[in-house]
Amino acid sequence: MSGKLLVLEGTDASGKSTQFERLCAFLDERGISYRRLVFPRYQEESSALIRMYLGGQFGEHPDDVSAYTASTFFAVDRYASYQTEWKDYYENGGLVLADRYTTSNAVHQASKLEEEEQKAFLDWLFDFEYRIMGIPAPDDVYFLDMPTEAVHDLLEHRQGKTQDIHEQDMEYLKHCYQTASKLADTFGWHRIRCTQDGRIRTIEDISAELTAAVLRAIP
């Protein structure tokens, strides 16, 4: 009996990590058992090429590494995680929550391609990760819809900190947001709007909506 895999997706600086923490804390309080995954797994050996890529060792711009090539780096890390950490739990019916997943390749790597090339890429990506590598496809995806303009100041402020090659490229991030928004419609992801009337909603407000949506998906 397969378990359930729920994925939280969002562009850089969308508040995703904070929301993921809150969601996990809520499930902990309720005594709901689940496994928690965060991708990329920077501390693990399987993320070596991700760290090289995001650190700029293959080029300083996201486009320096093709969507297909970069996707394989992230896919390998997920494969290693599945095989060593959660395959048995999931196959025995467990609930798994992931902060980013294959959907992050769909958003951040498809954004490197022209619109007319994206469908072929997404077909390839899902076939590669879900069928060839054999990792599970998500049951539900929750997309934190935070327009890049809304976090522009925050991103500028982060300039002082060490940023990866994605975060350094504002145009690329805007493009990723547009792609994510389009994919949410195409694939029926749950859209959690993080702004209202041009203002960012409170963390608590967004969290309440996300938590309620996730609770509806679990038995």
Ligand SMILES: Cc1cn([C@H]2C[C@H](O)[C@@H](COP(=O)(O)O)O2)c(=O)[nH]c1=O
């Ligand atoms: C997990 C994952 C992340 N990414 C991107 C999203 C972020 O811009 C960047 C690093 O992720 P992070 O900001 O969550 O640490 O890598 C992919 O392109 N594909 C993936 O599969």
